[in-house]
Amino acid sequence: MPSPLARRLHTAAAAAALAITGLLPITAAQSAHAATARVDNPYVGAGVYVNPEWSAKAAAEPGGSAVANQPTSLWLDHIAAISGSTGHLGLRDHLNNAVKQAAGRPFVFQVVVYDLPGRDCSALSSNGELGPTELPRYESQFIDPIAAILADPAYANLRIVTTIELDSLPNLVTNTGGTATATPACDTMKANGNYVNGVGYALAKLGAIPNVYNYLDAGHHGWLGWDSNLGPAVDILHQAAMANGATVADVQGFVVNTANYSALKEPNFSIGDTVNGTSVRQSKWVDWNQYVDEQSYAQAFRTKAVAAGFDAGVGMLIDTSRNGWGGPNRPAGPGPKTSVDAYVDGGRLDRRFQTGNWCNQAGAGLGERPTAAPATGIDAYVWVKPPGESDGASQAIPNDQGKGFDRMCDPTYTGNARNNFKMSGALPNAPLAGDWFSAQFQQLLANAYPPLGSSGGGSDTVAPTAPTGVTVTGTTASGASLAWTASTDNVGVTGYDVYRGATKVGTVTGTTFTDTGLTASTAYSYTVTAHDAAGNVSAASAAVTATTGSSGGGTGNAGCSAAYAVTNDWGSGFTANVTVTNTGTSPTKSWVVSWKWGGNQQLAGSWNTTASQSGTTVTATNLSYNGALAAGASTAFGFQGSYSGSNSAATLTCTAS
Known part of the structure; x- marks a missing residue:
C-alpha cells in the first residue's frame, strides 16, 4: 500500500x-x-x-x-x-x-x-x-x-x-x-x-x-x-x-x-437546513438520516x-x-418553505418514492x-x-x-417495512436481473444528467445539432403528429420548437408533437429546431409535409378514441392505463393520444408507448408493435405519475392515421 x-x-x-x-x-x-x-x-x-x-x-x-x-x-x-x-x-x-x-x-x-x-x-x-x-x-x-x-x-x-x-x-x-x-x-x-x-x-x-x-x-x-x-x-x-x-x-x-x-x-437542500425551525432530517424523505x-x-x-x-x-x-x-x-431549485416536506420534496433530485x-x-x-x-x-x-x-x-x-x-420489481407492489410501505416505483415488463x-x-x-453531450460545465457557444429524422407519424382531418431524432449539444438540449411554415406552433421537451386545429385535406410543411440552456438554437431540420385527411364520412376513415383509468393512487403518486380504440372504418397505422392535466401531475414513466410531458400537456405515441389496429380493435398503454394536492382528471384527445 x-x-x-x-x-x-x-x-x-x-x-x-x-x-x-x-x-x-x-x-x-x-x-x-x-x-x-x-x-x-x-x-x-x-x-x-x-x-x-x-x-x-x-x-x-x-x-x-x-x-x-x-x-x-x-x-x-x-x-x-x-x-x-x-x-x-x-x-x-x-x-x-x-x-x-x-x-x-x-x-x-x-x-x-x-x-x-x-x-x-x-x-x-x-x-x-x-x-x-x-x-x-x-x-x-x-x-x-x-x-x-x-x-x-x-x-x-x-x-x-x-x-x-x-x-x-x-x-x-x-x-x-x-x-x-x-x-x-x-x-x-x-x-x-x-x-x-x-x-x-x-x-x-x-x-x-x-x-x-x-x-x-x-x-x-x-x-x-x-x-x-x-x-x-x-x-x-x-x-x-x-x-x-x-x-x-x-x-x-x-x-x-x-x-x-x-x-x-x-444541490437544493442540505442536512443542516431548517424550515420554520424544523430540521430537514425530520422530513419524511430524509427520515432522520445523517x-x-x-x-x-x-x-x-x-x-x-x-x-x-x-x-x-x-x-x-x-x-x-x-x-x-x-x-x-x-427540479430547478428548492421547494417551497411552507413545510419541511414541501421544501425537501419540491427540491430533491431523487424522485423515487423512498x-x-x-x-x-x-x-x-x-x-x-x-x-x-x-x-x-x-x-x-x-x-x-x-x-x-x-x-x-x-x-x-x-x-x-x-x-x-x-x-419490489413489481410496479403494482405497495411496499414493505424496508421501504416504509411505499410503492415500488419499478418499471413494468422487466426481464430477469x-x-x-x-x-x-x-x-x-x-433522463441523463449531465445531459448527453454535456461537457460538464463552462461557457457554451456551440449550437445544438439540428434535429434529424423528422417524420409524420399520423394525421387526421384536423391534426398532424410528428416525431424526430434527438439532437446533441455540449451542454445538453433542453427543448424543441416546432414550426408550421414560418409560424412557431409548439415547444416541447420530448421528441414528439401533435399540431391540431388544422383544415381537412390540406398540406402543411413543418420544421423543427433545438435549443439549449444557454440560449443557442440549432439550424432547422429538413422540412416534412403532412397532409390532413378528409373531413367527410366516406369509407376508409381512420379515427380513434382513448379512455383513461387510474388503476392505483397512493396520495403522492399513481398508475393509470389508457385504452386506445380504433373508431374508424379502416385499420390504423399509428395513433397519438394527448391530454392536459389540471393539477401538478408529473409523468414518471410509461410502458407500451413513447410518452413525453411539456408543462401540463402529455403526448403518448404508439410503439412499432401496437400502432396498427383493425376497425373496432383496441390496445392499451400505461404510465406512472406523481403529484401533490389533487389528482385531477384529464380529457384525452386521440388522433390516428
Whole structure:
C-alpha cells in the first residue's frame, strides 16, 4: 500500500500530479508475476475497459451510440460466467480484449465478484446459485478460478479493480436480529458466518495478486446513513477484512451506490437546513438520516473506515450509472418553505418514492460519466451497473440462474417495512436481473444528467445539432403528429420548437408533437429546431409535409378514441392505463393520444408507448408493435405519475392515421 499521505486527500491537483508519476517496479520476489506495484489511485492517468458485449447492446439502441464507449464493470455472478457460454465471453476473453484496448498504456479492468453462498438474503431477484452452507464450493469453484486467471502474467500490467460482493455485509447490519426488516435468510447468514468468511477469502486470494485493487461494497446512504447503521456497517466490513486469511492491506477502498439510484449530490437542500425551525432530517424523505446524497455519505464512510482500522489511504468509488435524475422532472431549485416536506420534496433530485427502492426505478437517468479523482477521497465515479441491464423481473420468470421474483420489481407492489410501505416505483415488463431491458435504457438516455453531450460545465457557444429524422407519424382531418431524432449539444438540449411554415406552433421537451386545429385535406410543411440552456438554437431540420385527411364520412376513415383509468393512487403518486380504440372504418397505422392535466401531475414513466410531458400537456405515441389496429380493435398503454394536492382528471384527445 502507498503511504497514508499519498491518498488521504487526493484533490484534482493531487490527481494531476499522480498522473505523471509513473509506476514503481516490483521486487525480485514478485517478478514471476511481472506485476507493477499498486498505485495510489488506479484510475488516475489510465484508460478503462469498454465491455464490447455491453457496448454493442447500447449502440444498437436509438441514441445509444452516445454512451456506448463508456467503461462498465464485468459481472461474474455465477460460476459459469467465469468461462463464458454461447454468445457470452468469459473472464479470460474479456481480459485479452482489455490487453488489446490498453495498447501498452496504464489501463483499468473492472469486475464485480458476486456469488456468495446464500447471496442477497433480503431480496429474491438476485438470489444466487449457491446455498447458504456452500462456502467450500464458493471458495474452490468460484474464487479460486477467478484468482488463477487474474494472476496470469499476461494480465500483469492491467490494474484490475474488483467490486467485492455487493449487498452482502450491509444485509447483516439492517436485516438481522428480529427487527421489522429482518429476514430468516439474513439471520442464517449472520449465524453461520459464511458472508464474513466468504468475503474474507475473496479479499485474501485476490489481494495476493499485486495488480488487483479490492473495493468492498458499502451500501448507500439511504440504507446505512443512520448512525445506528453506519458504525456497525464499518465494523462488520472490518471484521470481514480480517477473516479467513485476509488483512486490511487487502482492501484498497470501498464502493457505494452499487447498482442503485441515490443522487450523487442534492444541490437544493442540505442536512443542516431548517424550515420554520424544523430540521430537514425530520422530513419524511430524509427520515432522520445523517446524509442526503452519496458523495457526502462516501466521504463520511471513508473517514469512519480509517478510524476503525482500515489503511489511511483507502479510496471510495461511487456508482453513477443510474443516478442522474435529469429530464423534464428535474427540479430547478428548492421547494417551497411552507413545510419541511414541501421544501425537501419540491427540491430533491431523487424522485423515487423512498430511498430504499432499488428495482428498475421509473424516472431515473444516466448519471455522471466515469471520471477519475472527481472529489476529495473519491477515487472515481464509475459505472459498476451496466445501464440497460435489469435489476429483476417484474413478474415470475422460470430460469436456471437461481433468480427469483421480488415484489419490489413489481410496479403494482405497495411496499414493505424496508421501504416504509411505499410503492415500488419499478418499471413494468422487466426481464430477469442482468438481462437487457430496452425500455429502461431508453429512459436512462432521456433522463441523463449531465445531459448527453454535456461537457460538464463552462461557457457554451456551440449550437445544438439540428434535429434529424423528422417524420409524420399520423394525421387526421384536423391534426398532424410528428416525431424526430434527438439532437446533441455540449451542454445538453433542453427543448424543441416546432414550426408550421414560418409560424412557431409548439415547444416541447420530448421528441414528439401533435399540431391540431388544422383544415381537412390540406398540406402543411413543418420544421423543427433545438435549443439549449444557454440560449443557442440549432439550424432547422429538413422540412416534412403532412397532409390532413378528409373531413367527410366516406369509407376508409381512420379515427380513434382513448379512455383513461387510474388503476392505483397512493396520495403522492399513481398508475393509470389508457385504452386506445380504433373508431374508424379502416385499420390504423399509428395513433397519438394527448391530454392536459389540471393539477401538478408529473409523468414518471410509461410502458407500451413513447410518452413525453411539456408543462401540463402529455403526448403518448404508439410503439412499432401496437400502432396498427383493425376497425373496432383496441390496445392499451400505461404510465406512472406523481403529484401533490389533487389528482385531477384529464380529457384525452386521440388522433390516428
